[in-house]
Amino acid sequence: MNRLSAYFPLIIVVFLAGTTFWLERIVSNEARNGLGNKRHDPDQIVNQVSIDRFDNTGRRISRITASQLQHYPDDDTAELANPVITLTRDERPTVFSSKTAHADNASKVVVMRDTVRGNRAAGVDSAMQTLETEELTVLTDDEIARTDKPVRMTQGASTLSGIGAEWNNLSGIFTIHHEVRAVIMPKAPQP
Structure with missing residues (x-):
């Protein structure tokens, strides 16, 4: 159990890094494809x-x-x-x-x-x-x-x-x- 608790912060950091990388890819694909600037949403x-x-x-x-x-x-x-x-x-x-x-x-x-x-x-x-x-x-x-x-x-x-x-x-x-x-x-x- 001590080993799992020792690796828990590392697992959270890897998860957050992976999620951040995934979100950045989605946003950059929208910008590259012109999807982000064609939206007609109120600001x-x-x-x-x-x-x-x-x-x-x-x-x-x-x-x-x-x-x-x-x-x-x-x-x-x-x-x-x-x-x-x-x-x-x-x-x-x-x-x-x-x-x-x-x-x-x-x-x-x-x-x-x-x-x-x-x-x-x-x-x-x-x-x-x-x-x-x-x-x-x-x-x-x-x-x-x-x-x-x-x-x-x-x-x-x-x-x-x-x-x-x-x-x-x-x-x-x-x-x-x-x-x-x-x-x-x-x-x-x-x-």
Whole structure:
């Protein structure tokens, strides 16, 4: 029994060395075959996230919030749950929301999906604008939102609907591309 207890530490060391050698071979084979870098697994999962962007003067120009963000390092993208994008460059903030979104960090593009809504605050001479669609691509740096899906836009009591649209937040211009239907209500007279 004394001999076995004398060799026990040596047996443990040999076992650990063998296991380490085996694991190193598996990992190096995955790297050599390109299996390790083709995986699309999140490296970060963040709950209740808020990301602010600022201009050169330090003024906030946009904010993206989400109940959850999953970042993928292989392509530097993120999946967002319940995202809200707020564009605040001018005095009339524009807010887009949806159930899910896919964000590409390199191109500063967010593709919002599932019950997409947009709101632009009312101005001195204009009513609040709202947008509803299934999918919306938001170019956050350019403050442009695009879709090729059916879209409905309202401004006050007036409505526009059609297929495909572009909303330029900086110019305030909203364009519908196809099958446009509009109901334009007159403005109430000023007292």
